[in-house]
Amino acid sequence: MMSRRKFLLLTGAAAAGAFLTPQISARTHFVESPEDVKAKRRWGMAVDVEKCTECMEELIAKTGNPEVKPPCVVACDKENNVPEFEDKRIDPQWMRIAKMVIDKPVNPREFYIPLLCNHCEHPPCVQVCLTMASFKRPDGIVEVDMHRCIGCRYCMIACPYGARSFNFHDPREGLKEVNPNVQMRTEGVVEKCTFCVHRVDEAVAKGEEPVPACVEACKKFGKGALVFGNVKDPESEISKILRENIVVQLRANLGTDPHVFYTKLGGE
């Protein structure tokens, strides 16, 4: 019985592979050619750790909650339909704030930094994905195709930054309201930050500067610690920041070339 199952699996796979792949593969159609996009745009984010820490310190003092979600995280959750579950072990979180402290006894100051998908130039998750459900766009954004993901979680193992969450439950169970502009995931697939790809595409089509939800919220309600932009454009704000600051990439030794840059660590 099993060998028949296997036989069907193999012949079915061969047939499907030969006939169906070119027709149903979810391909992104660009108005511009991928080479053009690659030459023109590469999205990245810069984080001012000093401002981020200031905002978090104020917020924690005000609310008395050491695990308070700052505006950027709240906005991200709301914008991208990131569900809220009681159990931290299985609660998906695209953006989270981490306490950073040097491991020394002399009165260490606590800094706060946001953690999110680094949209690496050489993303390990894309490297290991069985089905190419994780893929990198020509403009550098790393995305997950929910319809292709088989939920093997190999990418979560491979990601050096813990950026990915698995949907142990149907995300709708953990949502109060749904943003219809962002696709809904289902139980059993992996998800992560997309740099608000829907906003990016919309803005690019209109010829505007894209602003992800977290960056918008940070400007409006926070200290403006986050800057998003095109690192290939020498005039962009992010390019200016990269030029004028010492920036740090997380786990740069791995050669993944992350595109979230941290500046002003230690508040120079």
Added chain:
Amino acid sequence: MAVEFKKIEGDSIQYFALIIVLAAVTALGFYAYILEHKYALSGLSNRVPWGIVNAGIPYFIGLSAGSLIVSALSGVFNIKKYKVFSRIAAYMAAAWIIAAILSIALDIGKLYHFMNAVRYFNPTSIFSWNAFLYSSYFVICSIYLLVQFEDMERATRFMACLAVFWAVLVHSGTGAIYSFIYAKELYHSALTPPMFIVCAITSGLGLLLATLYYTFRFTNRELDPQLIRGLALIFAGLMMVLGYFLAVEGLEKGYIPALHEAVHFVFLTPNSGVFWSFWLLVIFGIVIPTLIILYPKTGYDPRLVSMAGIMHAALVFAERFYLIVPGQVFPEEYLHGYKIESLHTLEGYLVSYTPTITEWLQVIGLIAMVYLLFAVGVKIFALIPERAAEEVEE
């Protein structure tokens, strides 16, 4: 033909009782899968997304590859006396690979996207290569078994060589799934693929010794203790090689100051399952079984040898746990020199992972399924010889 293979009768009450028990345990395993995915009952988390059902994949593939390498001993090296085991071992190899593929199916989150793993191929993904290797390996196992049934001498030898080559490929690939992950220092090691091969042969051989002994006993067939002794010595020798590999790897990791804390946690912190998985493997999975076989008073007793085989094969599962879990449980340093603790997730913290009963039932269910296939197989195919002796008449 010098070796006569014969089907078993399989009409005793005990036989049917065995079939029913195995079928029930298998069904329970699949039921546990349904429950687990419906109510999220696993002990997994976003920090530890791979648990024991995933560990089942390399474990079953190891048993399969090991079994096949033993089976092909007679074919590749032309050792006539081991020919008696060639069919049963090849059959077990095919059964274990089914368990391995089912283990993948049970582990993934979206079962109805499973075919995507076959439809789409990512050349940079080792798991993607393995999806191809596993299915082709099953086909090779089946053909190898078929040419044996047909007594095609030359084809059998050719298929034996191909099968061994493929088994090494498949199992090295499985090791590479884990060990090529450079994001986790405790995973990253070039030693894992060769260690997987050694471990495959030892666990496959250990379980095969026990399976052979009990099958021959319950079917009242003759099994020459000398034959068991020969295999047992190979088994003991390779267990020592496995111990050597583990020692080299552990010492190398322990030498790196950046990993001191992690190594201390893995090897010297008795309140975690990781510690126990490693030390139980070393003591009950390697040292004691090796001593049983090498000590002359116990090493010739096929009952004790099978016990050593079962002990080792069971604890190789602990080895898989030791391979997969610590790298996830122990937090990675995002910015070297700084301690980073997330406010909203468990990043930066030591996360515990305790397999739940539903996870255990899935693994046990798959093992029961393999033995169900075996019990049915020996009845419908001529897998085991009438008698197995050291000398083979030409």
